[in-house]
Amino acid sequence: AQTIHQWPVAEIKAVGSPLSLGCTIKGKSSPNLYWYWQATGGTLQQLFYSITVGQVESVVQLNLSASRPKDDQFILSTEKLLLSHSGFYLCACSDRTSGNTLYFGEGSRLIVV
């Protein structure tokens, strides 16, 4: 079974400061990777997805960027945080064996002040 490790678990950051959230997947080879965002009380919004190393597709523009430097690693970042970036960020993966099933990490809670 795969494991999805996200870091940090939680952060409080100032508006205008940079951010980097990480996600590492173990137990799956060449997975599809996704970043989801949930505003407080809101829906799960897909931000980015990647089907292979070095290739990332943006789904929603939120002044964030994502990169996939390794097959098992997915990074979400921005150079300047906005108040609206607050929320819960979830990394997820899927692959051919899991079909359409998404497996989520435990998430990173971000509070921008």
Add this chain to the structure above:
Amino acid sequence: QQQVRQSPQSLTVWEGETAILNCSYEDSTFDYFPWYRLFPGESPALLIAIRPVSNKKEDGRFTIFFNKREKKLSLHITDSQPGDSATYFCAAQTGANTGKLTFGHGTILRVHP
């Protein structure tokens, strides 16, 4: 435009009752409809899913009823238990193995003992 809508926003039932969670969608190309369950402090996990070739999918106490013509589906939880208390997300996807799920806003279910 919200592609996937859920109602009610929150639902309270007594233990033993049947909880009915509703979902509707706009895009007729959606061909996969999973329900994810989110317990507080945990990450979302797939509960049950259906494809439009079927109008019903059952798994234990959980049943999806699907009406393709009306673009509606519902999740029925029979004999509700306090441990079922969670947020339930209806989602929809076009195409196989893309993981590009569109989520509804979720229904918060509370089951009172």
